[in-house]
Amino acid sequence: MAERGVAYSASMNLYDNQKMKSFVVILFTLLNILSSAQAAERIMKEQYIDSNSWILGASIGYGKLSNPLVERDDIPLYILPDIRYYGNRLSLDNLNVSYSLLEKPGFVVELVGSQNQDGIFFPGDDRKGYAALAGHHPGSPLDLLGNEKKLIAPKHRSMSYLAGVEMRYYGWLNLFASWQSDVSNVHHGHETRIRAIKHAKLAGLQLSLEMTAVLKSKNLIDYYYSVDINESANFRNFYSAGSTTNYLLKVNFAYPLSKNFAFVGSVQNKWLGSEISDSPVVIDDSSNSFFVGIKYVL
């Protein structure tokens, strides 16, 4: 039994490595295509916004967020609000808040607070609203026959709020790194996030490609994805999850039509860490989303 467990774990690691290699190859191929020295200065200007200003906008269109949990439906997306305020130090960005500790050209250190996104997938109040504001999402049809794992429909989990510190470097490739811990007394876990973002412009079309890795602590994963007596009476279904890493690849595009309107879109895929995808409440090992529409900004 133990040998089978080791073999299974090794094959999962091999599978994860292959996924990551493909992930990195795709990323850098696209980065080379997107690279443009001429666009560099224009892109640099777009990373700034006037202090003490608001962005009030909304995207209207169609999209879906796939939900990797058992018996949970995809979340349709029609309206995505975008409400932001940039003060001298304080910033608000929908459900996110931040306070700048240090801001130099090309480098920022901020205290940050943000909604944890794992809770969006679980049963609970206002999860579609949270999904629209947090930008994460949708579900796949069940395939119970094709799955050897004993699947269990998830029960309610609370949403949680994380706070911590973030460092951002802006250059040819923007690099963001953050560490945030639960401040909502839900799971007492934390997550470490590393993001690499490449912006480019092609004949008026604004593109960005983002690769993210999120290391989630055991406490966080255990709260959302473990199965115990509260979820299943059969102890064979019990599952104890440990820390794991999710990987995300996202492409955003925008084609400004005027000062206030733009044709916008976003496609992303999230590869769930094995500790999440092995959970009996999870049916898919990845989650994807897309949105296409028109964005209006006041």
Added chain:
Amino acid sequence: MCFKQKVLFIIILYFAVIFNSSAQPISVIEEFTIKPGLCIVEEGKPCKQSFIFSWRLRQVIEACLYRGENNQSLHCASKKKVEVTLFMDLNLSDQFFLRVNNNQAQQDILVRQLTRDVRQVRRHVWSVF
């Protein structure tokens, strides 16, 4: 004033404007640019960096570059096409003038301080998520 008189008055006015604009002398300065035109600095710090000043004239004549109200030129050249890199120490946004005889062209360098004037955003205005 009857309708015909009004029409005649408008036509005369139109040709007067056209004639006046076409009678203005063509500036000898064809193009004058500064790159970059924007300097982002940490709050309370001056902008210390090199800028590329370039201009193109319609004829070979001496042109001089001036900063703000300062009468001392930064650079002079007697060429049709000039590109010069100058190191600047700017506390505030400033104006730069290219003067040729009685003609002049103006370009600004904007100095903007982080947190006080501008912020570096986590995501672009048009981003969806």
